[in-house]
Amino acid sequence: MDFKELERFLLSCEDAVILAHKNPDGDTLGSAFALCRALRKMGKRANVVCSDGFPERYDFLYEGCEGDNTLIEPKCVIAVDIADVTLMGRNLECYQQEGAVDLCIDHHISNKHYAKQTYVDGSASATALVLYELFRFMNIDIDLQTARCLYTGISTDTGCFKYENTTQKAHIAAAELIGMGVDFSVINRRMFDLKSRSRIMVEQIAISNIEFYFGGKLSMIVITKELMAKSGAEDSEFDGIAAIPISVEGVEMGITVRQRGSQTYKLSVRTTEKHDASEFCRNFGGGGHIRAAGCEISGELSDVRERILELGAKLFGGER
């Protein structure tokens, strides 16, 4: 599928429902609402749906779309930023059957091509960047609110232009979008700097429990159920702390251990270029990417820690 075909699809579609993925982020929501606005501008009815609803954190993306966001009987189903049907979430199960999705627009190279038609640009920093270029191609007027949605998608998926997936095109699109008046510093503060009080406390708990081994090359944070209960924070607030152990200077492998059951522990492993997180996790029946991987280990916490450090000794050698 190319932009010409994508344009033809959008011009001819009617009553579209746009799907965002579960645990929605800035890219899936920014893309979904940008596309929704574009379709409405073309005189069509369009809606956005998400299995987990629309978090307050992203409410600035919905402006101008809230009122009309009643469920329509869709004639056309479009998934944005959803690489696989399993990522739709339990409330969108009806769209997970074969043939249920008419079009998927995505930037994940791993896209499963579950939709009848798929446009994937694996080199794009974000799905919002694909849409930005499509809108340019189609000469769709990008109004300020659409620009905010597109900017947010690009900014959040690149860690504010920080990560390896940031491209020249991402910077050039950002230049044009901020030129339209996007309040990018307010958006970025909200997306990257603001933390809830309980999140701050969770980070403090995590940091106060950090352990270092092998001359500071391996760091580990263990979060037990007891600790979680004491913090008063919700389980989901502990998501993302896996970034903490690897953020310490000199650390080559950062491991976060979270207790799941009474004798089960989930590991999140992050590495610098010196080690393979996926290989480490395969030793415990897990897997993932070279820099970020995961696995589960069963047993008493002391045994779990022992097994991790035994494997660590093979990688880092020397004294603990």
Next chain:
Amino acid sequence: MDFKELERFLLSCEDAVILAHKNPDGDTLGSAFALCRALRKMGKRANVVCSDGFPERYDFLYEGCEGDNTLIEPKCVIAVDIADVTLMGRNLECYQQEGAVDLCIDHHISNKHYAKQTYVDGSASATALVLYELFRFMNIDIDLQTARCLYTGISTDTGCFKYENTTQKAHIAAAELIGMGVDFSVINRRMFDLKSRSRIMVEQIAISNIEFYFGGKLSMIVITKELMAKSGAEDSEFDGIAAIPISVEGVEMGITVRQRGSQTYKLSVRTTEKHDASEFCRNFGGGGHIRAAGCEISGELSDVRERILELGAKLFGGER
């Protein structure tokens, strides 16, 4: 002074010493080494000096410049990113007298014009961005190492394109610089994500001492000398924690109080768009910017806290 005159200056200068400001950051060092490399490419002798030396954190900027960085007897003194002679630091006192600096290139609108000639672009996100545009104007070949220096200056001064001072030109320059092969994700990880072990501990101490008032609208962190001594961290490692209180959701004014003498406390005040930090600090004889200001209060800690909260009550009203 315009680019034409700036070009003429650089073409005719000989044996240049380039000054970076004290407590050097990515912009002053990135700019200084980029300019140094450009002058050397033009066949001139050039050096960079900084009152505080060159921190290890920025050592990737010095590549290719280290060896030649012996002191030359300068015929020409160029200050980069230094708005005022007081920012040169005690080891560069010899350049603080009137007429000691031949040229200053800067982006601070507050520049004091202490040099014989000054080029200031107050609309530029970074001094490195001024240099990038100058090099383009002069058709100077920007090699990979120079590109790394320029990118680092732009990225660090804009908080990785996050802050209000990020311009379209900053994004476009970044697009061109990363197209030259700059390892921007490695640089950004080092500049923004990596923290020393003691820095992590300092943040933990800060967070564990956070206080909230007026329904969470005012937050305050008090760091006493006793606390600093207990942490084992150096005083300078506490720099930057002023960003923590204002990073909590719902907070409109974040205050960091650091003990200086036995009865003196230094306040760093940060605000959202709802309040004026500078006005707040003027009440205690201080000042600064609308979003970031500072002042000193003398007295017992309990009195200092009381005075802050009394003024806070006028702004936020209601119960503490």
